[in-house]
Amino acid sequence: MRLLSVRLIISLIVGITVVSLGFSYYQVVAERRALRGDLERRAEVLGESLAGNVEKTLGTGSNQALQRLVQRFGNREHLIGVAIYDRQAQVVAMTPELGKVLTASPQALTQAIRDDHEESTFVKFGSTRILVFALPLHHDDELTGGLVIVHDADYIQAQMLRVWRETFFRVLAQVFLIVLITLLIVRWSISGPIARAAQWMRAMRTGRISSSQKMPDLDMFRPLAREVATMAESLNLARNAAENEARLREAGASMWTADRLSVHIQARLAGSRLFVVSNREPYIHQRNGKSLDVVVPPSGLVTALEPVLNACDGTWIAHGSGDADMEAVDAKDRLRVPPDDPRYTLRRVWLSKREEEGYYYGFANEGLWPLCHIAHTRPIFRASDWQLYQEVNRKFTDAVLEEIEDTPSPVVLVQDYHFALLPRLIKEKRPDARVAIFWHIPWPNPEAFGICPWQRQLVDGLLGADLIGFHVQSHCNNFLQTVDRVVESRVDWEHFSVLRQDHRTMVRPFPISVDLTDDEPGEGQTTGFTYAERTSLMRSLGTEATFLGIGVDRVDYTKGILERFLAIERFLEKYPTYQGKFSFIQIGAPSRTHIKRYHDLLAEVDAEADRINWRFQSDKWKPIVYLKRQHSHNEIAPYYRAADLCMVTSLHDGMNLVAKEFLAARRDERGVLILSQFTGAARELRDALLVNPYDIDQSAEAIRVALEMEPEDKQLRAHRMRRTIKENNIYRWAGNLITSLCEVRLDVVENSKEKLSASATTA
Numbered sequence: 001m002r003l004l005s006v007r008l009i010i011s012l013i014v015g016i017t018v019v020s021l022g023f024s025y026y027q028v029v030a031e032r033r034a035l036r037g038d039l040e041r042r043a044e045v046l047g048e049s050l051a052g053n054v055e056k057t058l059g060t061g062s063n064q065a066l067q068r069l070v071q072r073f074g075n076r077e078h079l080i081g082v083a084i085y086d087r088q089a090q091v092v093a094m095t096p097e098l099g100k101v102l103t104a105s106p107q108a109l110t111q112a113i114r115d116d117h118e119e120s121t122f123v124k125f126g127s128t129r130i131l132v133f134a135l136p137l138h139h140d141d142e143l144t145g146g147l148v149i150v151h152d153a154d155y156i157q158a159q160m161l162r163v164w165r166e167t168f169f170r171v172l173a174q175v176f177l178i179v180l181i182t183l184l185i186v187r188w189s190i191s192g193p194i195a196r197a198a199q200w201m202r203a204m205r206t207g208r209i210s211s212s213q214k215m216p217d218l219d220m221f222r223p224l225a226r227e228v229a230t231m232a233e234s235l236n237l238a239r240n241a242a243e244n245e246a247r248l249r250e251a252g253a254s255m256w257t258a259d260r261l262s263v264h265i266q267a268r269l270a271g272s273r274l275f276v277v278s279n280r281e282p283y284i285h286q287r288n289g290k291s292l293d294v295v296v297p298p299s300g301l302v303t304a305l306e307p308v309l310n311a312c313d314g315t316w317i318a319h320g321s322g323d324a325d326m327e328a329v330d331a332k333d334r335l336r337v338p339p340d341d342p343r344y345t346l347r348r349v350w351l352s353k354r355e356e357e358g359y360y361y362g363f364a365n366e367g368l369w370p371l372c373h374i375a376h377t378r379p380i381f382r383a384s385d386w387q388l389y390q391e392v393n394r395k396f397t398d399a400v401l402e403e404i405e406d407t408p409s410p411v412v413l414v415q416d417y418h419f420a421l422l423p424r425l426i427k428e429k430r431p432d433a434r435v436a437i438f439w440h441i442p443w444p445n446p447e448a449f450g451i452c453p454w455q456r457q458l459v460d461g462l463l464g465a466d467l468i469g470f471h472v473q474s475h476c477n478n479f480l481q482t483v484d485r486v487v488e489s490r491v492d493w494e495h496f497s498v499l500r501q502d503h504r505t506m507v508r509p510f511p512i513s514v515d516l517t518d519d520e521p522g523e524g525q526t527t528g529f530t531y532a533e534r535t536s537l538m539r540s541l542g543t544e545a546t547f548l549g550i551g552v553d554r555v556d557y558t559k560g561i562l563e564r565f566l567a568i569e570r571f572l573e574k575y576p577t578y579q580g581k582f583s584f585i586q587i588g589a590p591s592r593t594h595i596k597r598y599h600d601l602l603a604e605v606d607a608e609a610d611r612i613n614w615r616f617q618s619d620k621w622k623p624i625v626y627l628k629r630q631h632s633h634n635e636i637a638p639y640y641r642a643a644d645l646c647m648v649t650s651l652h653d654g655m656n657l658v659a660k661e662f663l664a665a666r667r668d669e670r671g672v673l674i675l676s677q678f679t680g681a682a683r684e685l686r687d688a689l690l691v692n693p694y695d696i697d698q699s700a701e702a703i704r705v706a707l708e709m710e711p712e713d714k715q716l717r718a719h720r721m722r723r724t725i726k727e728n729n730i731y732r733w734a735g736n737l738i739t740s741l742c743e744v745r746l747d748v749v750e751n752s753k754e755k756l757s758a759s760a761t762t763a
C-alpha cells in the first residue's frame with residue numbers, strides 16, 4: 001500500500017506539473033504575442049501621427065525645428081526616443097536618450113528606406129530589449145528620409161517572468177492539494193476498507209469469527225467480501241470435515257457425516273438418483289386462518305430419513321395428508337423442502353378418505369401394526385381393507401414409476417409396512433431399478449405372522465425387492481423363517497438371502513439411528529442445564545421437584561406408557577422420600593386417533609396420570625406432568641437436557657429413536673436411560689438400565705437406581721452409548737443400506753435380457 005501511495009504521488013506530481021506547464025507555456029506565448037502586437041501598434045500610431053509634421057518640417061530644412069519636434073514626443077510610456085534620418089540614413093534629429101541606445105542607424109531604417117515601407121523589429125542592445133519601428137518619409141511623393149521610433153520592450157519580458165512565477169506557485173498549490181485529497185480518498189475508501197476486509201477475512205480464515213457474523217463497513221469492497229465470505233465458509237466446512245476425518249482416522253474409526261454420505265451416494269448412484277417412498281410425509285401443510293402452517297409429524301421414520309434426503313437431493317414420495325397440502329404443490333404435485341432451506345423434492349400422493357380408511361387405518365394400523373408388535377392388541381383383518389391396501393400400493397407404484405421415468409437404474413428405498421407390495425410392483429415395470437424396502441417395525445415369528453390371511457401375498461410382494469432391511473438380526477431371522485414356510489423359494493441361511501423365481505433378495509439388519517456427528521458444544525449451547533433453568537422449566541409446568549424424568553412418545557399402546565406410569569407410582573410408593581421430589585414429564589403426541597384402540601388409549605393415559613397425581617400430589621408438586629400434544633424437536637430438546645432420566649418402556653419396538661435422541665441431546669453425559677429390553681435399541685445401548693416393562697417393580701427399581709447412580713457411572717454409561725450412536729449414526733445407516741443395494745447384481749435384468757435376445761433369435 002505504501003509503494004502504491006509513493007507511485008501515486010509521483011504520478012500525480014508529474015502529471016499535474018506537465019499539464020500545468022503546458023497550459024502556462026501556451027498562456028505566456030499568447031500574452032507575449034499580445035503585448036508585442038500592442039507595442040507595435042502603439043509605435044505605428046505614433047509614427048503615423050509624427051510623420052506628417054516631420055515631412056513638412058524636413059522640407060523646410062530646419063534641423064532645429066525637427067529637433068524640437070522629436071523632443072516634444074520624447075516622454076511617452078515605454079518610449080525610449082524618436083530619431084529622424086535623411087535619405088542616406090544620416091541622423092537629422094534625435095531625442096538625447098535614444099542617442100545612448102542607438103550608436104548606428106538601425107537595420108530596420110535601412111530596410112524601410114530601401115523598400116519604401118514601414119518596418120518593425122525587436123532587437124537586443126546590450127541587456128535591453130527594444131522595439132525599433134521605422135517608416136519612410138516623403139516630400140511630394142519623393143523619398144526624403146526615415147523616421148525611427150524606439151520603445152523599451154523589457155517590460156514584456158518582466159511580464160513573462162511574472163506569469164511563470166505565478167505558474168510555479170499555482171502548480172505547487174495544485175499538486176499539494178490534489179495529492180492530499182487523493183491520499184485521503186485512498187485512505188478512506190480503499191486502504192481503510194481493504195485493511196478492515198483483510199482483518200475480517202483473516203479472522204474468518206483462522207476461525208475466530210464465522211461468516212454469518214456481521215461484516216464491518218467495507219464500502220465498495222462489500223460485494224467482493226461477500227464472495228470471499230462464501231468461499232471462506234466452504235473452506236471452513238472442508239477444513240472441519242478434513243479435521244474430523246483426520247481425528248477419526250487417528251482414533252481408528254471411520255465416522256459417517258452428511259458430507260461423506262452425500263459423496264458416497266453420488267459415487268454409488270453413478271449418475272442415477274435416489275427415490276424414497278413412505279406413507280408419512282416429512283412436512284404437512286395445514287391451514288390456519290389466512291396462513292399456511294408447516295408441521296413436522298412425530299415420526300421416527302421422518303427423523304431418520306430427513307438428513308439422508310438433505311444430503312443427496314433425492315425425491316421423497318409420500319401421502320399428502322395435510323388439509324392444505326394441495327395448496328403448496330406445483331402442477332406435478334411436487335414441492336421443494338425443507339421449506340426454510342429447500343434441498344430435496346417432495347412428491348405428494350393424494351388418497352381419498354376411503355382409501356386412507358382402508359389402507360392406512362385399517363390394514364396397516366389395525367392389521368399389520370398389532371400383528372408385528374406383539375403387544376397383545378388383537379390384529380383386525382378385513383377383506384375390504386386388504387382390497388384398499390392393494391389399490392393404494394398400486395397408486396403409489398404409479399407415482400414412483402412417474403418419478404423414475406427419466407432416470408436410468410434408479411435407486412428406490414421403500415419404507416415400512418404400508419408398502420409391502422410395492423417392491424414387486426415396481427420391479428415388474430422397471431427391472432433396472434434397484435429396490436430396497438426397510439421394515440421399521442419388528443417382524444414376528446412365523447406362527448404370529450401366520451394369522452394374517454394374506455401373508456403369502458405380503459411376503460411375495462416384499463420378495464420383489466433386491467434388499468429387505470430390518471433393524472435387528474432377529475427380525476431378519478423371523479422373516480426368513482416366515483418365507484421358508486409361506487412361499488416356494490430357496491432360503492440361503494449362509495448369505496441371508498432368498499431365491500425365488502430367478503430373483504435373489506438379500507435380507508440384512510441395518511440399525512437405524514439419529515444424526516449425532518458433532519460432539520463439540522455449538523455456539524450458544526451449554527453442555528448441561530443449570531439448576532435455575534431446570535427449576536424455572538418445572539415451575540412453568542406447575543410442579544417443583546429436585547429430580548426430573550422424561551418420556552416422549554406417540555400415544556400408542558406399543559409404547560408402554562401405562563406400564564411406565566405404574567412404575568412411577570410403584571417407585572413413589574416404595575420410596576416415599578422421593579414424593580415431592582421426583583416429577584415425570586410425559587410428552588404424548590396423539591396418533592391414529594381415528595382408530596378406537598388409540599382413541600381409548602388417549603383417555604386411559606389421561607385417566608392414569610390423573611389417578612396417580614391425585615394420589616400423591618401436593619400444593620406445589622405433582623408426580624406426572626402429561627403434555628398431551630405434539631412437540632417439535634426444538635420444544636423437546638430442553639426437556640431432554642434437563643432430565644435426570646429418560647424412560648423408554650415400549651412393549652415391543654423395531655428400534656425406538658427416542659432412546660437415541662435423548663442420548664444425542666446429552667452432551668453433558670449425565671442423563672440415565674431406562675430402556676425396554678423389547679426395543680431394537682436395547683441391542684446396541686447395553687449401558688442403559690434395561691427393563692422388562694411388564695415387570696412394574698423392576699422398572700420402579702430402575703428409576704431409583706437411575707436417580708441414585710454415581711455421577712462417574714452415569715457419565716461412563718452415557719459416554720459409551722453416545723460413542724455407539726455416533727459411530728452408528730443415521731448416515732452410516734443410509735450409507736450401508738445404499739451400498740448393499742448398489743452391490744446387488746440385477747439378475748432379473750440379466751436374465752430378461754438373455755430371454756429377450758433368445759426370443760428374438762427364435763422369431
Ligand code: F6P
Pocket residue numbers: 280298299300301302416440441554591592654
Ligand atoms: O416407528 C415406526 C413407524 O411406523 C414409523 O415408520 C412411522 O413413521 C411411525 O411409526 C409413526 O406412525 P404414523 O406415520 O402412522 O403416525
